[in-house]
Amino acid sequence: MHNRGRHALMLLILGGVFAFLYIPISVLVALSFNAGGMPTAWTGFSVQWYGALFANADILAAAWNTLKVALISTLLATLLGTALAIGVEMRRRKGRAIEALIFAPMIIPDIVLAIALLSFFSLLKFPMGLHTVIMAHVVFNLAFVCAVVRARLKSFDWSLVEASADLGAAAHVTYRRVVLPVLAPAIIAGALLAFTLSVDEFIIAFFTSGAGRASITLPMQIFAMIRFGVTPEINALATLVLGVSVTALALAQRLNREMPGQ
């Protein structure tokens, strides 16, 4: 009896936590489909705000910028992060550790990283724009890709590399045909994670994008719009961003779970 009571109480707490987490998000998604556009009353289902969104040139330009930043920084971070993970793991097996340095960008607060990058670019008198946002995003994305790939490398059977060499493969062939395919699920998962982080990253982009409208990203655009109050268009936009992020994360998790081997 006592046990059942406790079980019920725990379920209640769990339900409360989930409600706290997901009710606001649900409200946001619901309001984006509200015909009247007012958060006070439901006046029927409509997709008009999505239509309005796609008619807004500022939003489209910002979305296009975000896509460019996310794609390019993900690509670069994936290449560098994977190479870094493999390099560090091989070194570590020979007995060295520089792990803390690599993961610093994950731990350092975004605001600190943002100010540091801004100071750095200013010091170099480096002209800022979308390209500096991309570079800044590579910095933190690299750490995340590296972390995901390294987790997989911990269980990587290095005798596969020796087996490949033993069967006559040169080092670059071993990478292409054995190492990369075995790591592929982790690399793709890392890339999807990086993409998601980049899409909704605000602080670092805000600090490193320089002046002018040309390099405004989607989160910055939303921030600008929200200063005049939450409009139904913003609800629609946030719902779309949520959709992209959730899809990418779900894919990443699935790939991580379906890894071959151990």
Added chain:
Amino acid sequence: MTLLQIRDVTKRFGTVTAVDGVSLDIAENEFFALLGASGSGKTTLLRMLAGFEDLSGGQILLDGQDVSRVPPNKRPVNLMFQSYALFPHMTVRGNIAYGLEMERLPRAQIDARVDEILAVIQLTEFAARKPDQLSGGQKQRVALARALVKRPRVLLLDEPLGALDKKLRGAMQLELKRLQHEVGITFVVVTHDQEEALVMADRIAILKDGRLLQCGTPRDVYERPVDRFAADFIGVMNFFPGAAVAGGLHLPDGGMIAVAGDLRGPAVAAVRPERIRLGLGENSVTGTVLALAYHGLDLQLHVQVAQAPRPVMVRLTADLAEAQALSQGDSVTLGWAARDTRIFTA
């Protein structure tokens, strides 16, 4: 004809000498076993033959050519890994074809050779499976096929049966030997299992602390071990400590064990369990039966004897044991011939 010459090969890791001046000649078509406990240097030696470790000293010659500095991917030598190291993202066929693709053979030829070896290892219908859909024994055969399909001059096998259960291991020992005959390739196998080495190998090299202790046929190393360690390591051996004198070994209790040899000083006399009979012999001791272990074919007796520090092991054939109707606590006399006795420095 000598195929592989290992000349004074040494490997040091920092201050540790893993392999210490080992020299061995391995003949064409030989099934050769490197036998030793863990840390004896057998695996390091094998990895040097494969090309994964460079030599600190000495030379490895293959067909008379020095291959010591040839990288693994250029050596006509293949290694079957203890963990099998099958590529998890490739099918059985893909795994086996990999080495031939590296040789840039025409596709038709690759397919023909893969089909051929799949038939030999009887896994033709498993060709499209991935390694994680195979049993341990099947993985082992795929690993073997992947190395064999390259038709190497020498096939190296690192504890090839280590991951299999006991029953399967027995069957695979004979299977490996049959396969070696069939393909006519020199096999060098590393094992810590002396029984496995005795069953499979044409010749055995016993390694201890990085040094070569003894090299010979299974019969040689079993019947004529070079020292006390080798005698104890291969099979089961009963030891009787004492002092070597003319004509035999003087036991501390005043008795004698007759054995030929010119050894003098502290020594041990040794005899194999299967050479001991019940009743008086040229050499005899008496003791009490501690335990009986029935093995089907034979009966093993553990006999507590005053002259030996460990219980004396005796193997009696089943029919003989039945006639005796022994039980625990019985007093028995054990006897054996002088020519079946060995003597070693203590």
